[in-house]
Amino acid sequence: MPGESQQTSGPLITPRTGLARQVSVLLGLLALSYTVSLLGSMAILGNASGWYATANKAPWTPPGWVFGSVWTVLYTAMAVASWLVWRQRSAKTRGAMTVYGIQMLLNLAWAPTFFGMYPVWGDAALWLAFLLIAALALAVTVTVILFGLINTTAGLLLLPYISWIVFSASLNLYAAANN
Template structure:
């Protein structure tokens, strides 16, 4: 009896790889999903950054508002590439990893309208709810890194700046909740 090694642990063979066209389409889909989340979040941000947030008491370590757009653009791009790397691996572990990715993307989407959009309606309570969301988001991204890393080390590493930024953003959120 001949024993065959578990190919799933080794990754797909050349024959099982996605074609270049499918890979480009997959990358475009992940980039598009990230851009869509960013675009939806921008609706709540745009009207409120120059509204209530302009006069809000912000943490002394808050960067100028113009920093957030470029940073988030880089982070959303890195997130999309990381998810694409996991998807294209065709690993049997990709499904739970991409599910974790989807959960964190939904939490990411939820934070912006709660923090920026709900504050005018319910005040400081919105900032505390947003803090709970960002705490859950940090946990979800950490879980995603733990799923991504064994499939693609690069994918796991691409999410580490995102976690760092989320922890930084959580510190800004805490300050805002305590001082507004």
């Protein structure tokens, strides 16, 4: 009837649904994730054979190659999750993507703080890194919730990420307390 609002059950048909736009945004989000990964890796590689090689590490610390493998999968899942949320034309999308951006910045800040600042600041850098990773865990938790409210698959894709962050926080806490 005239004057009635129509409700749709799926995403609205918008320019966001064009295939070329979908692919370019997905590739952009993958590039963003891998750039954050690359920048973090630079701080790690620059110090992994230095102070960290002789540092007191948690007994549950996995071999170094595990970190690169896990992070590759996680950064890919993060990009796909953010793309799934971006695809939804929802009032909640902007807020969810803003929190996603905040957690990406916290993620980017952690490795240079933990690995790069230790030679200068000593254990204070490890405690600062622990505060960063705790804030990251909180931001990722909020991202999981917000993403999940918009797209269930996107929220689920981030669950391994929050699990890995909590695990990494335990490694950071051990290092801060024992070095």
